[in-house]
Amino acid sequence: MNRVNDRTKLLQAGATQIDADTVSSLRSWTSIVSRLPDLIVSEGRRPSVRDLVTWYERVFGEEDYRVDPPIDGLDSLTDELAVPSVRYDVHVELARARWAIRVAEELVRWRSCVSHAGQRPSATALANDRLERAAREARRQIEAQP
Numbered sequence: 001m002n003r004v005n006d007r008t009k010l011l012q013a014g015a016t017q018i019d020a021d022t023v024s025s026l027r028s029w030t031s032i033v034s035r036l037p038d039l040i041v042s043e044g045r046r047p048s049v050r051d052l053v054t055w056y057e058r059v060f061g062e063e064d065y066r067v068d069p070p071i072d073g074l075d076s077l078t079d080e081l082a083v084p085s086v087r088y089d090v091h092v093e094l095a096r097a098r099w100a101i102r103v104a105e106e107l108v109r110w111r112s113c114v115s116h117a118g119q120r121p122s123a124t125a126l127a128n129d130r131l132e133r134a135a136r137e138a139r140r141q142i143e144a145q146p
Helices: 002-028 030-034 043-061 071-081 088-114 121-144
Strands: none
Touching: 002 030, 002 043, 002 088, 002 121, 030 043, 030 088, 043 071, 043 088, 071 088, 088 121
């Protein structure tokens, strides 16, 4: 029984650290994401992008937040990234914000998975891997940009 409790405590400590590390990254990228509504050329896309920014802030602001991102906001951001007339420097900022949001998406999925960790350990391992890969790539992309 003690081994099971010790293993559970170890897993919880590891999960807490993964969550804290990811939240720290998301916080550091807040300024990138919060500028999104000002970067969006299409006036019609701005409200849904504002909703996406609000969602992003809740992901790192609320420890147990597990709600998927607003699909309209993701669609609007994706559509804006596809507009050929968007200036290069704006496109770079949009792409950086998309990477930050991608990590927030994986954190939400990871939290959902960890909350059911005892039921599906392989799913938790997959969620850990996806979150770590997304965060690593986001850091690479965000830090590579001016």
